[in-house]
Amino acid sequence: MADSQRSRVVAVSDKGSVTQLELFFDLVLVFAFTMVTDLAAHDLTAVNMVRAVVVIALLWWLWIAYSWLGNVVKADEGVMRVAIFVAMGAIFLMALSIPEAFHDTPGGWYAPLVFAIGYMVVRVVHIGVFLIASANDAQLRGQVVRWGLGSLTIGGALLVFAAFTHGSLQIMLWIAAIAGDMAWTLLAGTDWRINSVKHFSERYGLIIIVALGESIVSIGIGVAGLPISWPIALGSMLGLAVSGLLWWAYFDIAALTVEHAMHQATGERRIRIARGSYTYWHFPMIVGVIALSLGLKKVLNYVGGADGHTLDEALYGIPLFALYGGVVLYLVGLVGFKQYATGQISVQRLVAAVLLLALIPLAAAVPALVALGMLCGVLLALIGWETVRHAGIRDEIRHARHTA
Template identity: 35%
Template sequence: MAISDAGGPVETAPPAEDGYRVTTVELFFDLVFVFTITQLTGVLAHELSPVGLLRVVALFGVLWWIYSGYAWLTNTVAPTTTLRRLLLLVGMAGFLIMALATPRAFDGGGVAWGLGYLVVVLVHGGLYAQVNRQILRVLPVNLVAAALVIGAGLTSGPPTYALWIAAVLVPIAAPYVIRPGGRFSLRAGHIVERNGLLVLITLGESVVAIGIGLSENPLDTRTTVAAVLGLALAAALWWPYFAEDDLRAESALTRMDDARRTGAIMNAYFYAHIPLMLGIVAAAAGVKKAMAHPVEALHTGPAVALGAGVAAYLLGDAAFRRILRIGSPAIRVGAAVLSLAAIPVGALLAGEAELIALVLIIVAALLTERRSTGGPG
């Protein structure tokens, strides 16, 4: 994405709040991107360890930066022409290559992952340059990130991890080094809808983890109860974000001037959504493991992934609320702490017990918010 001297994107014609919404080609694009995210769930479920978590965080960091760049791109460059749609399809192909290479990104698949990322970066820069050539001052930073990933694929051991971490940090540090100057106005409705749809699709894909986890079990009372509990957790995570906060967020952003809106979108929809999205990935990995043997005690890794994933999601959501000033984050922070306290429930009793505890924690938090504010919660 193009960066301003204050860390926001560079200037182009300020769009009016004209009702411009997410197009079907953007939704199509997001479906491919979410496939890449769900591959991260598989990576974490396969290796529920600090090393597995480090790999997922590194992969997600690189992915999230460029996805946010595409969200800002289509907020400015509406994909309404044949050429723009075709270029987005090429970008989707790049994400698909990255998704397919994700399971082996640290073990022989890094070059393919990096080449897919290179395609995504070039398409992003080419589309952005149609309306604002200042993107060409930022494009080299994204190309460096792609080169670092390709370089990581050519190495092994600690250098691989060092190059991946550098690929995450270089673009994020760019706003503090590169000063193209200028700003542009972002459409509040489009940003809110685009990111909301992404969260929704990712939550929906997390339900797939239920089916995968239960695929080798007979469909009896126990597995049915486990499946319903998994769905209940996904619904409990959906509720705090979508009950009314998405509408409040759009209203809050619309009332801001251009400079404040750009900063708020960066903080709320880039930074605060990092723990939120990673939380979904971790929780889905935990659910997948819990479904395999729902009435048995979980190993430490799955129990931690489940509880810590929900906690990270709630902390990201609390930060999102605080940044946009759309509600008190205190109760959700408290619920996040209690979610961590639920980890021993899964480790000592059963996966089903931890799922029940997590659902009850979120429901209790929402009911407490409703009583304290008088709102729908």
């Protein structure tokens, strides 16, 4: 970039990595994910689950925009640093408004509009910095303008309009806003830039850790204030093991394989892998982990005897589907993540996903702690089989990554 721009933006090098400011930015997402989990737990109905998923989708689509921007210009330099803090403030206000985003509580600001305005602010700041960063890159400038106009007029405008509606129309406008934003991103072109494959893959790996961290927090919340006992200790260790096994499923081979594929790809193919494998296929993984968080929170409620529950009580309904379905979504997302970049389908993970779905009726007939143990057992068998079966591949891909 030209010297006149250096005080405003600094380009990311091809060996750039995630900055500490980006990690700080993600802390706001931790809080937002917690608020979404609370929104879902407050009203265990299908309609409210749809609301929670839509909120996650909108937060995700804001986050991915900054993952692409942070790969072009350094997050902790120049105007980008200011932009990150402004975006953090807006997202934090959005997170605070989540409990009232669909049903405003009398008194104070009108929460649905606070959420919509926050969304617009984060979008405008992102597009503004991208325009500065693309001042000497006509191709990128055209892509930013084309995408930005569609994003603001589809997602932002529909959310503002939805803030003044209620009931079915409101939720339909929210769905249209995020669906339109996602579709427009797919249709708006592939003239983006990936300056550092390392930074991009690290960025998405870290957001997976953030989401898994929320699942661990949910375990603690589920037994907060209760005296420690063997059921609580066992349930907590099983929940922690499930989160750890999901971490293993992502980072042991899959993340390295896709990162290596991105290193080997060039031009439009690299952009397509970044958009398909990361921007799109990570979304079901994030939704899956947040759903798992809800399920774990309820299981630990049962195990600890909170809210009148008993140790021998079975988990059922939405909490059970969140527990098992969340892991299924995560596994399917992982399969798509790897397949899009490499063409390889992880059949064993699809088999594990189908098995978990088949086990739901049995899980509904046994105590919640046993249902959690069954889930952990399936994941342990999957990871154990992969660890032995792919030992040679793991060594090979890690060596290739080291020398790339």
